[in-house]
Amino acid sequence: MTSLVSAYIGLGSNLGDSAAVLRAAVRALAGLPGSRLVRASRLYRTAAWGRTDQPDFLNAVAQLDTALPARELLAAMLGIERDAGRARSADGSDRWGPRTLDLDLLLYGEATIAEAGLHVPHPHLHERAFALAPLVEIAPEVAIPGIGPAREALARIDLGGIEPLPPENPL
Template structure:
């Protein structure tokens, strides 16, 4: 397992890694928004888009008094260091109208688009503003279900098999969205 040195935010690798990116939104036409975001992921520099899971309608998590979310997971092969990839994702969010509160107070509120690095190879990173694997990934069916659409046998560093994690969490309220 690779760990970034405190303050550096870079994982030294000899080549590209697979990065799994969670996508979500619940403001406006979320399906169209996520489709557009997937197209933008195809343009991330030094990265190759490999695929996206099905889209799922999911119940809000954290702050429950809001519209259901649409969630998916995409996978890219990237040569970008993790903080650079995060900057690219945050730029895409901003382009789609996402505004993040500086104090994080809107963490579980409604959003046009949310892009999170769920996994970056087998790296474990704990830096201000970036934790990989994504915190609570192992507790969130709305991320685990689409992740397992893409790869049936994957481990979450520090938590074990994603399939085992999914077997321990409530899966209710997650429904695939039929393709149009």
């Protein structure tokens, strides 16, 4: 039997009906082979980061227990993005721009992975409140390899511009 790994996936959207897009993405993640959705955070409204001349984002984090290797999980996540209408530019020029759906592999168990196109933990996770706040909501004791407890990383950064949406807007 294949062992399961807890993977934490950051979700973001700022085009179209972002709440519906994120809900559909969580359903798609839950349907991945060899995977089970453990929990998902509530939605957070977040001011755009990087390029600020765009609509606010909705962000969340989902926890999956998965038998998929990290590279296969990432490929499946990119497929979910494409199915939601996300088109990534080959040169990365749209990196900070608006998007229908953005899925980031934040953590994959306790693994540290540095390969072309796959970096776990996400290289900027410990600096981004829009990812840390929903992560800490669902997994307050999770550790970021090489950094320490996620809740301590969150305590060190500014939470300005992040607004949790009411619980009646669940994923």
